[in-house]
Amino acid sequence: MAAKERLSSSMEDYLEAILHISAEKQAARAKDIAKRLKVNNSSVTSALRLLSEKGLVNYAPYDIITLTAQGKKRAEEIARRHETLKDFFVKILLIDETEAEKASCKMEHVISNKILDRLISFVEFVEICPRGGKEWLRGFRRHCEGDDISASCEDSISLCLEDLRKKAQAFKNSQQEAVLLKEMDAGQRGKILQIKGHGEINKRLSAMGVSSGSIVEVEGRALQEERIEIKVRGYHLSLRNEDAAKISVEPYN
Amino acid sequence: MAAKERLSSSMEDYLEAILHISAEKQAARAKDIAKRLKVNNSSVTSALRLLSEKGLVNYAPYDIITLTAQGKKRAEEIARRHETLKDFFVKILLIDETEAEKASCKMEHVISNKILDRLISFVEFVEICPRGGKEWLRGFRRHCEGDDISASCEDSISLCLEDLRKKAQAFKNSQQEAVLLKEMDAGQRGKILQIKGHGEINKRLSAMGVSSGSIVEVEGRALQEERIEIKVRGYHLSLRNEDAAKISVEPYN
DNA sequence: TTAAAAAGTTAGATACATCAAACTTTTTGC
DNA sequence: GCAAAAAGTTTGATGTATCTAACTTTTTAA
Helix, strand or coil: CCCCCCCCCCHHHHHHHHHHHHHHCCEHHHHHHHHHHHHHHHHHHHHHHHHHHHHCCCCCCCCCCEEEEHHHHHHHHHHHHHHHHHHHHHHHCCCCCCHHHHHHHHHHCCCHHHHHHHHHHHHHHHHCCCCCCCHHHHHHHHHHCCHHHHHHHHHHHHHHHHHHHHHHHHHHCCCCCCCCHHHCCCCCCEEEEEEEECCHHHHHHHHHCCCCCCCEEEEEECCCCCCCEEEEHHHHHHEEEECCCCEEEEEEE | CCCCCCHHHHHHHHHHHHHHHHHHHHCCHHHHHHHHHHHHHHHHHHHHHHHCCCEEEEEECCEEEEEEEEHHHHHHHHHHHHHHHHHHHHHHHHCCHHHHHHHHHCCCCCCCHHHHHHHHHHHHHHHHCCHHHHHHHHHHHHHHHCHHHHHHHHHHHHHHHHHEEEHHEEEEEEEECCCCCHHHCCCEEEEEEEECCCEEEEEHHHCEEEEEECEEEEEEEECCCCEEEEEEECEEEEEEHHHHHEEEEEEEE
């Protein structure tokens, strides 16, 4: 396999655009890419030639455009960076959608894996830790809106100290009941306890840095409930129920 | 005054390098810049010519290199972005110095003012709100280190619920005593209550988005205690005691 | 004070990302 | 099925950032 060459920001943008267009339509046309990236048609041709040389897109003049397996992997990695950043901006910094989108588009090209990883952990921690969470972020919102910080903090403390105690208690009590990932509902979140067996999933997951302790979120089902769609460490995955049955989870909320 | 043209990342790097070298030595030499940015000598010459044309550096062949007033302002703005990012990485995401430095170097060129601003507010809020703070971040550290998230959260709650109540109480009680910024000690932090008068400082501060409610930190004194050095919204400022006496602050910690 | 070393500049080349304009291929609608 | 429209490509240009190698100026130190 070719070594993972560094791609320029521009080329990353092209890959990402192709990924998104492919997801929306049957095939990506050069014109769509040009439109999406706001560049000239001829720039797209040059970019495609280059990406094709690198083995990241399947391209021949006048032919349809698709990502190779390798290209798709790269594109998904970029999309993950994008989404992670946006998540952080929207959920934690309380930035509006549009601005968050714009910012992630630029930052996705320069963020390191380490920072990305930490950002993911941080968003998890804020959302899950009873001492963080919605009420605390409400305090932050007030602070951003120019409200007195004492008041903002007070809001997130005095009002919630009792609530906090309850949440902490509930959090503590919830610990024993393990369920299978397969059995979880859309929207539910939990902590992976164990991944049984040593099959393909095990390998795939650990390659992504997923192991027991990782936080997993169920996004939905697909193919007549045959598959479960999850998000873990910023990756969107689709697992067969059969495989999801091998993963035990301790659910939250 | 020339319109504030967009600078490329590269040119921003040159400005920032000149700022830092000037702070360390008497004058910036082309060689130092080249070394710092790990580029060829001749690249520095081209960059200087360009920055000189834009009125950001004082430069003539073989002459010494300094920043113009405008150039200094731009450079300091870049340094502020850098520092704000680094602060967030180190203080909140608990990234090590070296990695944080490397990451900020890249991200400083692409972060928007809005995000920067929010990041500053967020770091303030985490550090000041009793519901956030050191214990909470200790919980986050445990989560990063792969400790069970329940345990990490519990650590930051059960252990601290009583502590939290005390902190909240202390925070509440601390509210009445206003002091003058002039009288605060190095390391102390507080919230600006009022900026008296309508002089130069008032204008300068409001141009930076500083007003009552902003969080200010005393960094130290300079010129035989004649001046006070503060940090507010990521800006490092040096005020005459006379001016600092016009600012009333509600101190924390 | 002057010649060698160090610092700085110029010239010319490469690589990248983009464009407009001219051209070619494919698609569409009658 | 064929002509016009749409899509895609090629060519040649621009601007940025970098390099190496050759050259010039300044500094240093004997």
